[in-house]
Amino acid sequence: MKQTLTQSMAWLHTWGGLVVGWLLFVIFLTGSLAVFDQEIDNWMHPELPAHHLSNEQAVDTALNYLRAHKPDAKQWGISLPYERSPELQASTGGRRDGVSVTLDPATGEVLPVRETVGGRFFFLFHFTLHMPGLLGIYLVGALAMGMLAALVSGIVIHKKFFKEFFTFRPAKGQRSWLDAHNASAVLLLPFHLMITYSGLAIFLVIYMPAAMDALFDGNREAFFKAQDPAPAVLEIERPQAAGPAPLVAVGPLLAKAREVMGPLSGVNITNPGQSNAQIQIRPILGNRIALTKGQGMRFDGVTGEQLSGPTEMRSTVLTHRVISGLHFAQFGGYPMRWLYFVCGLISSAMIASGLVLFTVKRRRKYASESRAGQVFYRLVEAINVTVMAGLSLACIGLLWGNHLLPVALKERADAELNVFFGVWALSLVHALLRPRMQAWREQLGLAGLMCLGLPLLSMFTVDRPWALHSRTGVELTALVLGTMLLWACWKVSQPVVERVPRKKTAAMVEVN
Amino acid sequence: MLADFFAGWAFAYLGMLALCQGLERHYKQLWHKVPPVSLRHSLRAAGWLSLGLSLYFCVQAWGWAMGPVGWFGMLSLSGFGLLMLLPYRPRLAVWLPLGFAPVWAMITTLT
Numbered sequence: 001m002k003q004t005l006t007q008s009m010a011w012l013h014t015w016g017g018l019v020v021g022w023l024l025f026v027i028f029l030t031g032s033l034a035v036f037d038q039e040i041d042n043w044m045h046p047e048l049p050a051h052h053l054s055n056e057q058a059v060d061t062a063l064n065y066l067r068a069h070k071p072d073a074k075q076w077g078i079s080l081p082y083e084r085s086p087e088l089q090a091s092t093g094g095r096r097d098g099v100s101v102t103l104d105p106a107t108g109e110v111l112p113v114r115e116t117v118g119g120r121f122f123f124l125f126h127f128t129l130h131m132p133g134l135l136g137i138y139l140v141g142a143l144a145m146g147m148l149a150a151l152v153s154g155i156v157i158h159k160k161f162f163k164e165f166f167t168f169r170p171a172k173g174q175r176s177w178l179d180a181h182n183a184s185a186v187l188l189l190p191f192h193l194m195i196t197y198s199g200l201a202i203f204l205v206i207y208m209p210a211a212m213d214a215l216f217d218g219n220r221e222a223f224f225k226a227q228d229p230a231p232a233v234l235e236i237e238r239p240q241a242a243g244p245a246p247l248v249a250v251g252p253l254l255a256k257a258r259e260v261m262g263p264l265s266g267v268n269i270t271n272p273g274q275s276n277a278q279i280q281i282r283p284i285l286g287n288r289i290a291l292t293k294g295q296g297m298r299f300d301g302v303t304g305e306q307l308s309g310p311t312e313m314r315s316t317v318l319t320h321r322v323i324s325g326l327h328f329a330q331f332g333g334y335p336m337r338w339l340y341f342v343c344g345l346i347s348s349a350m351i352a353s354g355l356v357l358f359t360v361k362r363r364r365k366y367a368s369e370s371r372a373g374q375v376f377y378r379l380v381e382a383i384n385v386t387v388m389a390g391l392s393l394a395c396i397g398l399l400w401g402n403h404l405l406p407v408a409l410k411e412r413a414d415a416e417l418n419v420f421f422g423v424w425a426l427s428l429v430h431a432l433l434r435p436r437m438q439a440w441r442e443q444l445g446l447a448g449l450m451c452l453g454l455p456l457l458s459m460f461t462v463d464r465p466w467a468l469h470s471r472t473g474v475e476l477t478a479l480v481l482g483t484m485l486l487w488a489c490w491k492v493s494q495p496v497v498e499r500v501p502r503k504k505t506a507a508m509v510e511v512n
Numbered sequence: 513m514l515a516d517f518f519a520g521w522a523f524a525y526l527g528m529l530a531l532c533q534g535l536e537r538h539y540k541q542l543w544h545k546v547p548p549v550s551l552r553h554s555l556r557a558a559g560w561l562s563l564g565l566s567l568y569f570c571v572q573a574w575g576w577a578m579g580p581v582g583w584f585g586m587l588s589l590s591g592f593g594l595l596m597l598l599p600y601r602p603r604l605a606v607w608l609p610l611g612f613a614p615v616w617a618m619i620t621t622l623t
Contacts, residue, residue, distance in 0.1 A: 166532040168595050187591040190584045289577055332578045335517050339585035346592060 006157050013153040018358050020146030022387045025351045029391060031126035032344030035329055035337055038084040039470040040119030044402045046462040047113045048086050051105040055080055055264055056251045061108045062090040076269040082284055115412040116402055141207050144200045151192055158182055177357045184350040191343040198327035227317045245275035248304040257297050261310055262287035277301025286330035290321040352388050382431040389443035390427030396450040397423035403461045444489035451482025515620045516573035520566050522612040525590035527562030530555045542602050
C-alpha cells in the first residue's frame with residue numbers, strides 16, 4: 001500500500017523516536033546537569049572552603065608550595081580559583097602523567113579532599129555513556145542524528161504548527177500529552193536544533209574522518225597543528241642551553257594576561273628555575289562564545305618577555321570553535337547558564353512526553369494484542385519508568401552516595417559510580433516487578449524525597465554545608481526539582497481520567 | 513546588567529502574550545468573544561515590536577555576539593511559561609506584565 005509523506009514520516013517519528021528516545025533522554029538530562037558541573041563538583045567536595053584570594057595571591061600560595069615540595073619538577077601547573085570554583089590546585093608533570101593536589105588557601109598546605117567522580121561525571125557521561133573507548137561517542141553521534149531525524153519528521157507531521165503554538169489542554173489524557181509534546185518541541189525548536197547539531201559538530205573529526213585521512217594521512221597531530229595559523233609574530237627563537245636562573249615575578253604577567261584575555265583559569269610553568277623557563281597563562285573558557293581550549297599567552301620565565309599572544313584562530317577553526325562553544329555554554333555568565341539548564345530540562349521533558357505518548361496511545365489496545373505484543377508493551381512501559389524516573393533516582397543517588405560513603409574508602413570514585421549504576425539497575429528490576437503505575441509513583445516519589453532531603457543530608461554529614469554559594473545553589477535547585485518530581489508522583493497517583501465524550505469536551509472549553 | 517536581563521525576558525513575555533492573543537483561539541479562551549480583525553493585527557504588530565525590544569535588551573546585557581543566543585532562549589522560555597500559565601491561570605497570564613514595571617524599577621534601584 002502506498003503511503004502519503006505524512007504517514008511515512010509519522011511512522012518514522014513514532015518508531016525511530018522510540019528507539020533513540022530512551023538514550024536521548026539520558027543524554028539530555030545528564031547534559032542539562034552538566035551545565036552546572038562545576039557547582040555540583042563543589043558540592044561533591046564539601047572540604048573546599050570559601051576564600052577571597054586574588055589570582056596573584058593564589059599563584060604565590062601555589063608557587064610557595066611547589067618550590068618547597070617539588071623543586072625538581074620539569075613542569076609546574078596551577079589551576080586558579082575563579083567565579084565558579086574556589087579550588088586552588090598545584091600539579092607537576094604533563095597533562096597525562098600529572099599529579100595534582102588541592103591547596104588550602106589559608107595555609108598553603110595540602111588540603112585533603114575526598115575522592116569523588118565529581119560533577120564532571122555528568123559532563124563525561126552525557127557524551128560517552130560510560131562506554132569504553134570511542135564506542136559511546138559513536139553511539140551518541142548516531143543518537144544525535146536520530147534526534148535530528150525525529151525533529152524534522154516531527155515538524156512535517158505537526159499539522160497545526162502555528163495554530164497550536166500556545167495550545168496546552170491539561171487533564172485530557174492523550175490529548176494533553178500530545179499538546180505538551182508539541183508545544184515544548186515547537187517553542188524550544190531553536191534550542192533543540194542548535195544543541196543537537198552543535199553536539200554533533202563538536203566531534204566532526206571523529207564522525208567524518210575522511211577529510212583528515214585524505215589531507216593528513218590520518219595523522220591527527222598534523223591536523224591539529226595545521227589548525228594553528230603561521231607562528232605568531234611574537235615568536236622568538238631562544239637559546240637551548242640552560243642554566244639555573246630565578247623565576248620572574250608572575251604577578252605583573254597575570255595582570256597583563258587578564259587585560260588581554262579576561263578572567264584567568266591557570267598557569268603552567270615549564271623548566272621552572274632554569275634559564276629556559278616558560279610561563280603559559282590560560283583564560284577561562286567563558287570569555288567569548290568560541291571555545292578557547294588550549295589558547296593562552298606565553299612568557300619568558302626569566303625576563304617576563306611575552307613570547308606569543310592569544311593567537312587569532314583561522315576562520316574555519318573559529319567557526320568550528322563557535323559552534324562547539326554554543327554547545328558547551330561556558331559564555332554569558334550565570335544568566336546564560338540558567339537559560340541552557342532550563343531549556344535542557346524542558347528538552348528532556350519533551351523527549352519524555354514523547355515516550356509516554358507512545359504507551360498512552362497504545363494502552364487501550366493492549367488487551368487485544370497477541371501475547372508477544374503484550375510482553376513488548378510491558379517491556380516498553382518498564383523501560384520508560386527506568387529511563388525517566390530511574391535515572392533521576394540514580395543521579396540524586398550519586399549525590400547521596402558522595403556524602404554517605406566513608407571518606408577514607410579505597411577507590412571511592414568507583415564506589416560512587418557503583419551507587420549510580422546500582423540504583424539504576426535496581427530501578428529496572430523494580431519497574432519490571434511492580435505494576436506500571438505503582439512503579440512510576442514509587443520511583444518518582446523516592447527521587448523527589450531524596451532531592452528534598454539533600455540539605456538535611458548535608459547538615460548531618462558535612463561540617464560547614466553552606467559555606468559556598470554554589471553549594472547552597474545546588475541544594476536549592478534540588479529542592480525545586482524535588483518538588484516537581486513529587487508533583488509528578490502526585491499526578492500519577494490521581495485516578496485516570498476517562499475519555500470524555502466529544503460534546504462535553506467542547507462545553508468544557510467554553511467554560512474555561 | 514540584571515535589569516537588562518529582566519527587561520529582555522519581560523519584553524519577550526509581553527511579545528509572546530500579544531502574539532498569543534492575536535490568535536483567535538486564545539483570544540476567545542480569555543474574553544469569550546471573537547476579536548475584531550483590526551485588534552488582532554495590532555496585537556500582532558505590538559507582539560513583534562516587543563520581541564524586537566527584547567532583543568535590544570538582550571544585546572545590552574550580553575553584547576552583540578551572545579545577545580542573540582540569549583534572546584532565543586528568552587523567547588522559548590517566556591513562551592513556554594505563558595503556555596503553562598494559560599490553561600491554569602489565564603487572567604494572571606494577561607495581567608502579569610503589570611507587575612513587570614515595579615520589579616524592573618526595584619532591580620534598577622537595588623543594583
